[in-house]
Amino acid sequence: MKVTRLSSGISIRRTIAEGTEQQVTAVKAIIQEVKDYGDEAMFRFTEKWDGAKLTSLRVTEEEISQAVDRFDPQLLVDLTEAAANIRKYHESQQQQGYRLDNEDGSYVAQRVxxxxxxxxYVPGGTAAYPSSVLMNVIPAQVAGVPRIVLISPPSKDGTLSDGVLASAHILGITEVYKSGGAQAIAALAYGTESIAPVDKITGPGNIFVALAKREVNGDVAIDMIAGPSEIAIIADDTAYADEVAADLLSQAEHDPLASAVLLTTSKKLADAVSKQVEKQLATLPREAIASPAIANHSMIYLGETMQELITAADQLAPEHLEIMTDDAEAVAEKIHHAGAIFIGRYSSEPIGDYFAGTNHVLPTNSTARFSSALSVYDFIKRTSIIRYSQKAWQNNKEKIARLARLEGLEGHARAVESRSWKKENEQ
Incomplete structure (x- = not known):
């Protein structure tokens, strides 16, 4: 990995991937095809892009049962325990509505x-992610969403990953479809003969999934536009180079566009990590994916002080931020912008991906400056409720009318004034 010094003139903020003009045009065309031709377009695109010739989009209960039977029993136990951890964490996010009563008999409230x-959406392609099933479904279940649909790209034989289907089984999800890419997002947004449309689409995917989510946003809600995976590590000379390198590579292996950044005050650690990354990369099964990520989108930055590293980390606002320093808790307290923070030597990023209970669907491309991890909050609505009494109306109608006329909205003023005391007494 390249080593460079931080300076006041350098920006390390991640550039948002917008997609090429050709990719945007292709995504728009795919979405229109699905809107126009429904299932027929889905079958055609699945054969073209995934190499699978399907006669049905929906996964049968028998397919799910067979996948569970084939699945490693110990892994089923592990996924079940991970699901319990994730559910426990997200249950703390449940919200209740409230009501504020006034002495004049009026009230305002919020209903959740x-x-x-x-x-x-559960990614497929270079890797299938059973963990994404848990991370997307459980917050929706905790929120109380009555209909939850899974969709994921099939392999060339027309099947979904046993792990994905086993995870769906653990959570009791039976409405599962075979499709990936922009066509899957279009089907969820607008529906086909087989797939009824939904109100919100969540889950990460490749650039075509991201662009499709951007395109349908507004017709349907989305969680976020997720970019390639990111990790940043703040470390000092108490950290172990082999462990830091391993954690950097844990994200580099996701995508050739992934980013892995080390921020350190130790030149010795920087040099050692650079060598360790090269050494470990050589034996990594996904070396062909991780190598371009390390070469083109990763860096080791040397800073003079810990505060300089903290400032740089906040500028980067990474998806994942590990802190491996002498006083990691104190450093973590000073961080303002990160999708998830992993504190201390034993809090390697994959612990959050799989088992700790926090959600691994996180903001990327420096959007942690203003957005958050997927949560129960993504699957609820807050409705404002207003009930004004006659007394409250009488006391406030003139104030409201004046404010309406201030903005040039005479109709608003008249609507409030139209409730006359005489009319009220005649009823």
Missing amino acids: TAIESAGL
């Missing part, structure tokens, strides 16, 4: 309700 349906 779940959205009616959610479509959860």
Whole structure:
């Protein structure tokens, strides 16, 4: 990995991947095809892009049962325990509505309700992610979403990963479809003969999934536009180079566009980590994916002080931020912008990906400056409720009318004034 010094003139903020003009045009065309031709377009695109010739988009209960039977029993136990951890964490996010009563008999309130349906995209392609099933489904279940749909790209034989289906089984999800890419997002947004549309789409995917989510946003809600994986590590000379390198590579292996950044005050550690990354990369099964990520999108930055590293980390606002320093808790307290923070030597990023209970669907491309991890909050709506009494109306109608006329909205003023005391007495 390249080593460079931080300076006041350098920006390390991640550039948002917008997609090429050709990719955007292709995504728009795919979405229109699905809107126009429904299932027929889905079958055609699945054969073209995934190499699978399907006759049905929906996964049968028998397919799910067979996948569970084939699945490693110990892994089923592990996924079940991970699901329990994730559920426990997200149950703390449940919200209740409230009501504020006034002496004049009026009240205002907020009602919290779940959205009616959610479509959860589970990536496929270079790797299938059973953990993404848990991370997307459980917050929706905790929120109380009545209809939860899974969709994921099939392999060439037309099947979904046993791990994905086993995870769906653990969570009791039976509405599962075979499709990937922009066409899957289009089907969730607009529906086909087989797939009823949903109210919200969540889950990460490749650039075509990201662009499709951007395109349908507004017709349907989305969680975020997720970019390639990112990790940043703040470390001092108490950290172990082999462990730091391993954690950097844990994200580099996701995508050739992934980013792995080390921020350190130790030149000795920087040099050692650079050598360790090269050494470990040589034996990594996904070396062909991780190598371009390390070569083109990763860096080791040397700073003079810990505060300089903290400032740089906040500028980067990474998806994942590990802190391996002498006083990691104190450093973590000073961080303002990160999707998830991992404190101390034993809090390697994959612990959050799989088992700790926090959600691994996180903001990327420096958007942690203003956005958050996927959560129960993504699957609920907050409805404002207003009930004014006659007394409250009488006391406040003139104030409201004046404010309406201040903005040039005579109709608003008249609407408030139209409730006359005489009319009220005649009823």
